[in-house]
Amino acid sequence: MRLFTILKNKTSFVLDWVYPRICPECGKLCDRAARHLCWDCFQSIELYREGLCEKCGQPIEGAVHHAFLCGACRKHPYAFDRARATAVYQGVLSNQLQAFKYNQALWLKEDLVDLLEGGVHAHYDCATIDLIVPVPLHFLRLHKRTYNQAAILAQALAARVDRPCDTQSLVRTQQTATQTRFHAQQRLQNVKGAFRVVRPDWIRQRNILLIDDVMTTGATVGECSRVLKAAGANKVVVLTVARGK
């Protein structure tokens, strides 16, 4: 094991020399071991800590020192038990998440999973999670894009926190229009009935951590959670890398 670690370190040293890791955001040499974003860019990412809606994680204006439910959660309760995002969707993070999702920048995986791993430990208790499930892509979109960014993140997170990952039980049965052009109400309608649990045995009575790259209105993760709960999930909590402020 030790020899392997030494060899691995030597290999990465040689590879760094042959192919230096350049930060995709600022173009400087990356100074974080086995990562791509440099330390300056990585630490410019703003994390969510406090002042959030108790349920959906929506940031609240001003200082809040007590449990608070936002307007959206009071009006239309989401099916998940809780949702949290690690960081704010802006600047470095929005640039790199878009590159990861649409431009095949899969080398950013470990940088992004650093954020997810931090988010799990900050907002949840890993010991209570039975199964990690990514938000699925419709197979036609998966075929076109060749990978599901949420599944890649969920699998890498599962390996880090030593929990099982299930990319098969929850599927997307309708190819919905991209959410980005829609308002909150349209987003809800757009994803309604788009997901299905095909292996309920895997879901029943489980405490599930649902993973996606970005949360906007919560319509997508809310609908996935509704379907998981309908299939018998005990608890569904959501974690995304980012969320708009």
Ligand SMILES: [Zn+2]
């Ligand atoms: Zn940088």
Ligand SMILES: [Zn+2]
């Ligand atoms: Zn809320």
